[in-house]
Amino acid sequence: MTTDTASSLSRDTATGTRPLAGRVALVAGGTRGGGRGIAVELGAAGATVYVTGRSSRTSGPSDLARRETVEETAEQVTAAGGLGIAVRADHSDPEDVRALVARIAAEQDGRLDVLVNCVWGGDPLTDWEHPLWEQDLDRGLRLLRQAVETHVITSRYALPLLVARGRGLVVEVTDGNTARYRGSFFYDLAKSAVIRLAVAQAAELRPHGVTAVAVTPGFLRSEAMLDGFGVTEANWRDGAAKDPNFAYSESPAYLGRAVAALAADPDVPARTGQALATWELYKDYGFTDTDGTQPDWAAHWARNLAAEHGPL
Numbered sequence: 474m475t476t477d478t479a480s481s482l483s484r485d486t487a488t489g490t491r492p493l494a495g496r497v498a499l500v501a502g503g504t505r506g507g508g509r510g511i512a513v514e515l516g517a518a519g520a521t522v523y524v525t526g527r528s529s530r531t532s533g534p535s536d537l538a539r540r541e542t543v544e545e546t547a548e549q550v551t552a553a554g555g556l557g558i559a560v561r562a563d564h565s566d567p568e569d570v571r572a573l574v575a576r577i578a579a580e581q582d583g584r585l586d587v588l589v590n591c592v593w594g595g596d597p598l599t600d601w602e603h604p605l606w607e608q609d610l611d612r613g614l615r616l617l618r619q620a621v622e623t624h625v626i627t628s629r630y631a632l633p634l635l636v637a638r639g640r641g642l643v644v645e646v647t648d649g650n651t652a653r654y655r656g657s658f659f660y661d662l663a664k665s666a667v668i669r670l671a672v673a674q675a676a677e678l679r680p681h682g683v684t685a686v687a688v689t690p691g692f693l694r695s696e697a698m699l700d701g702f703g704v705t706e707a708n709w710r711d712g713a714a715k716d717p718n719f720a721y722s723e724s725p726a727y728l729g730r731a732v733a734a735l736a737a738d739p740d741v742p743a744r745t746g747q748a749l750a751t752w753e754l755y756k757d758y759g760f761t762d763t764d765g766t767q768p769d770w771a772a773h774w775a776r777n778l779a780a781e782h783g784p785l
Contacts, residue, residue, distance in 0.1 A: 491519025491554065492737035497581045499523045499573075501564050501627045502592035505541040506695035507646055510725025511589050512546050514733045516555025520587070523577055524550065527594075529561035541696060564592045564623035567630070574630040585634035587736050590670070591646040592623040595663060596697060605658040613659035620663040624670055632674070636681045642736050643678070643685040645671040646728075650689045650748035651785060668748045675746035684745040688732060691752055691770025692722040706763075718778070723768040727751055727760075734758035 493515060503512040504526035512522045524546045528539060543559040550557025558580075562573045577585055598616040600608050624645060635641035647667040648655060655661040667687060674685035694709055702712035702719060713720040731754040735741050738758075752771040754760075761767050774785040 493555075493586075493733065494519030496520045496586040496736070497523075497577070497584045498587035498589065498736070499525065499577060499585060499627075499631060500589040500591060501525050501562075501623070502590070502594075502646075503546050504528045504543050505539060505546070506591075506593070506697070507690055507693055507725050507728045508589070508591035508593075509541070509546045509549070510727070510729035511591060511644075511646070511732045512557070512729070513549045513553050514726055514729030515587065515589075515736065516550030516557055517553040518733045518737060519555055520736075521556040521558065521581070522547070522550045523558045523560055523573070525560045525562040525564070525573060526592075527561065527563050529559070532561055539697070564627050565618060567626050570626050570630045574634065577631075578634060583634060583637060585631060585638075585641065587642050587644070588628065588631045588635065589644045589646065589732065590624040590627055590667070591644075592620065592627070593646075594619045595660065599657050599660045601657050601660075608658065616659045617663055617666075621666045621670070624667060628670070628674060632678070632683070635683045636678070639682040641683045642741060643671070643674055643683065644732055644735070645674075645685070645687040647687045647689050647748070649785075650687065650750050653783070653785060671748065672746050679745060682742070684742045686735065686741075686744055686746070687748040688728070688735070688754075689748070689750045690723055690725075690728040690731075691750070691768055691773075692718060693728065694719075694722040694724050698722075718773070721768060721770060721773040723751060723770070724763050727755075727762040727768060730760040730762075731755070731758070734760055 498515045498520045500508050500512040502508040503524035512524050515522050524543045526543045528542050530542050530544050547557030547559035563569045595616045598612050645667045648664045671685045671687035704712045731751045752769045755767045771785055
């Protein structure tokens with residue numbers, strides 16, 4: 474990406490233009506957290522966004538027992554300036570995903586420009602207390618099915634739409650972009666595998682003009698994280714009383730703006746196969762978080778946590 478391109482994208486954000494107008498995106502796992510942030514910011518850039526997940530007003534919550542729904546996210550996409558289309562889909566079910574992609578193809582004349590694989594659902598399955606040999610095996614394998622197999626299934630059915638057009642972007646959302654151990658065996662395996670999914674897809678998609686990357690946020694201030702700290706987005710800084718590191722967290726919109734910037738960048742193919750981070754991309758594209766700041770989790774880690782925990 475050239476400096477001129479970065480400046481242009483920054484101006485687009487600042488002036489409220491719609492660099493993704495006419496583009497179609499699928500955000501798999503867009504119900505909440507990073508997926509919701511990505512969906513809304515793609516909408517703010519003008520995209521039509523299919524928001525999918527298992528939590529729906531019509532069918533009730535998924536086994537996560539959270540209150541957020543795909544319809545709620547889709548409404549936020551539309552309010553931001555795009556067009557949000559909610560579709561309840563279980564991405565662990567190939568037939569559900571096949572039907573979803575067939576619907577997108579029918580409604581959008583075969584067009585899909587951006588695929589975001591953000592399905593997770595592993596929070597209640599992650600065991601942070603025990604090593605592998607003391608963990609519940611069924612629970613750990615279920616986490617892998619939920620957090621990795623869902624991405625494979627979704628790409629399997631959605632990629633032909635991008636390949637047919639000879640362009641597009643695939644984003645695999647992960648946690649961390651290095652080989653550093655992430656604190657729990659199955660969690661680490663899932664998040665590392667997602668990076669490898671981006672690498673493998675990039676290799677196979679490159680001849681077809683399609684780009685694939687992995688993107689990580691820093692300390693993400695998701696709805697569940699806000700609940701855990703007993704705060705809301707309006708007073709989130711009060712959470713730093715529990716953990717000073719929370720002061721350096723970032724909203725889901727920050728991740729969303731990173732992905733929207735990548736989707737709007739004509740030079741994004743140069744990044745294919747890379748594992749990227751919000752703390753790198755804001756320097757290239759100039760986007761800010763909702764409060765105008767530019768959180769840099771890597772810089773905070775290097776200053777305050779590396780001595781005790783090692784490199785990020």
